[in-house]
Amino acid sequence: xxxxxxxxxxxxxxxxxxxxxxxxxxxxxxxxxxxxxxxxxxxxxxxxxxxxxxxxxxxxxxxxxxxxxxxxxxxxxxxxxxxxxxxxxxxxxxxxxxxxxxxxxxxxxxxxxxxxxxxxxxxxxxxxxxxxxxxxxxxxxxxxxxxxxxxxxxxxxxxxxxxxxxxxxxxxxxxxxxxxxxxxxxxxxxxxxxxxxxxxxxxxxxxxxxxxxxxxxxxxxxxxxxxxxxxxxxxxxxxxxxxxxxxxxxxxxxxxxxxxxxxxxxxxxxxxxxxxxxxxxxxxxxxxxxxxxxxxxxxxxxxxxxxxxxxxxxxxxxxxxxxxxxxxxxxxxxxxxxxxxxxxxxxxxxxxxxxxxxxxxxxxxxxxxxxxxxxxxxxxxxxxxxxxxxxxxxxxxxxxxxxxxxxxxxxxxxxxxxxxxxxxxxxxxxxxxxxxxxxxxxxxxxxxxxxxxxxxxxxxxxxxxxx
RNA sequence: GGUGGCGUACCCAAGUGGCUAAGGGAGAGGCCUGCAAAGCCUUCAUUCGGCGGUUCGAAUCCGCCCGCCACCUCCA
Numbered sequence: 001x002x003x004x005x006x007x008x009x010x011x012x013x014x015x016x017x018x019x020x021x022x023x024x025x026x027x028x029x030x031x032x033x034x035x036x037x038x039x040x041x042x043x044x045x046x047x048x049x050x051x052x053x054x055x056x057x058x059x060x061x062x063x064x065x066x067x068x069x070x071x072x073x074x075x076x077x078x079x080x081x082x083x084x085x086x087x088x089x090x091x092x093x094x095x096x097x098x099x100x101x102x103x104x105x106x107x108x109x110x111x112x113x114x115x116x117x118x119x120x121x122x123x124x125x126x127x128x129x130x131x132x133x134x135x136x137x138x139x140x141x142x143x144x145x146x147x148x149x150x151x152x153x154x155x156x157x158x159x160x161x162x163x164x165x166x167x168x169x170x171x172x173x174x175x176x177x178x179x180x181x182x183x184x185x186x187x188x189x190x191x192x193x194x195x196x197x198x199x200x201x202x203x204x205x206x207x208x209x210x211x212x213x214x215x216x217x218x219x220x221x222x223x224x225x226x227x228x229x230x231x232x233x234x235x236x237x238x239x240x241x242x243x244x245x246x247x248x249x250x251x252x253x254x255x256x257x258x259x260x261x262x263x264x265x266x267x268x269x270x271x272x273x274x275x276x277x278x279x280x281x282x283x284x285x286x287x288x289x290x291x292x293x294x295x296x297x298x299x300x301x302x303x304x305x306x307x308x309x310x311x312x313x314x315x316x317x318x319x320x321x322x323x324x325x326x327x328x329x330x331x332x333x334x335x336x337x338x339x340x341x342x343x344x345x346x347x348x349x350x351x352x353x354x355x356x357x358x359x360x361x362x363x364x365x366x367x368x369x370x371x372x373x374x375x376x377x378x379x380x381x382x383x384x385x386x387x388x389x390x391x392x393x394x395x396x397x398x399x400x401x402x403x404x405x406x407x408x409x410x411x412x413x414x415x416x417x418x419x420x421x422x423x424x425x426x427x428x429x430x431x432x433x434x435x436x437x438x439x440x441x442x443x444x445x446x447x448x449x450x451x452x453x454x455x456x457x458x459x460x461x462x463x464x465x466x467x
Numbered sequence: 468g469g470u471g472g473c474g475u476a477c478c479c480a481a482g483u484g485g486c487u488a489a490g491g492g493a494g495a496g497g498c499c500u501g502c503a504a505a506g507c508c509u510u511c512a513u514u515c516g517g518c519g520g521u522u523c524g525a526a527u528c529c530g531c532c533c534g535c536c537a538c539c540u541c542c543a
Contacts, residue, residue: 029543030543031543032541032542037543038543040542040543041542041543042543043543044543045543047543166470166538166539167470167471218541238543239543240542240543241537241538241543242537242538242541242542242543243542243543244538245470245538245539246538246539246540246541246542247541247542270543271543272472272537272543273536273537273543274543275536275537306491307479310479310480310481310490310491310492311479311480311481312480312481315472315473315480315481316472316473316536316537317479317480318478318479318480319479320478320479322477322478322479322492322493323478323479323480323492324479325478325492325493326478326479326491326492326493327479327491327492328492329491329492329493330479330490330491330492331491333491333492334491336505336506340505340506370481372480372481372482372489372490372491373481373482373489373490375481375490375491376481376489376490376491377489377490378490379489379490379491380489380490433501436501438501438502441501441502442501442502442503445502445503454503454504455503455504456503456504456505457500457501457502457503457504457505458504458505463504463505
């Protein structure tokens, strides 16, 4: 099945054509590890995970690369503001290295909790400074970069296609609308490739370079690392929608400028924002929700994944705890159904490749990753009158892409794992019920509830589970 | 100022010219049950922000209006 995806560059849904048949090189802009990723960030990684799983299910050998940016990134794109890593160091009294390690670990933990497959490569920017320097030299050799005030800048006037991804032309950009223009720049939208003039104290993250001791600009790492792992041209580049106008625009300028080859990337995919009541979630605004926040509030992280599955990746998704509750209930219901199927059907029957429901499900994904429709197919399938083993096999096939870990579900509470004090009351209650002493039975049920368990009376006796 | 997007039931959310407007959650009624839970069955927008227009036909296209948001600093 051919997968069609919305390419930000062409603004059209196009069938995926890979550079090498059957193989996909995919680069996803990863986290800058100066703080926790919030659930809005994680939405994008969930979308990329669905993309990867869909490609793999379609038979592609995927090489998935995601950077960990542990350097650079000032608070603004002018040569001012503070380096976010430095801010974090000051805030937490740690070294840059410790900050990066801490937040990298937190990110990986959150991604794992969301069942996001780990990218095959997760290169750290600080391990590729040499590659960045090499690329800046290539840009210099081609006359696309200039030095001014101790820093090296990209000269966007020399790159005729500048802004093609965002669909903006240089004239329409409102330079200096919200920030002061760096006087070193020839054009307001030139951007720094290498800094040697640091205005900041305690700038401990610096490296030797042909331009002096300093540190890289904040777009170059993605150009350098993606090419390092995927070659000078590759298939798919993903990120959040906010990366279109600046970060990806500048990446294209650097990459195509350095290699002279175009297009650098064939397909650009961008995930829309998670929005709260009436605003996007953002790190810089201070308050934000993390996966840990959700866990503290008693939610299964996968309930959040399920919530994300319900919306299309190119559409803003409204987040509220009411919506999350709905998703948690939906996921819980799905799990119960699967658990029941498991008990009744035993072994699943793997669906034929041309099973109508499987094809329908894959067809929705092949249509620009329409996960909401695919999810509707899942529910329709569950309500169909087909054999349980077939149903279970289909659900597992669906879940290979949904990633809700449905095949790993187990009855959490078995009789043997329930404390004896609870089991004693269950037994007493059974006696009371036999004697039709409902008051005593209800009293015992309350006691059991107080101990943290619920009982369900079934034709086969009482079923006990933790609340 | 420029650019882009959004407004579908109580909530989340598909659908972008044509059979009954997906799906989930919540809610309601029923069966079952001592009660409850689970399960099962049924129900839940003559209507898609508003007003016009195009069309045999529009939630879907066009215009205007109202409301909301994003981007043009950093940001998924």
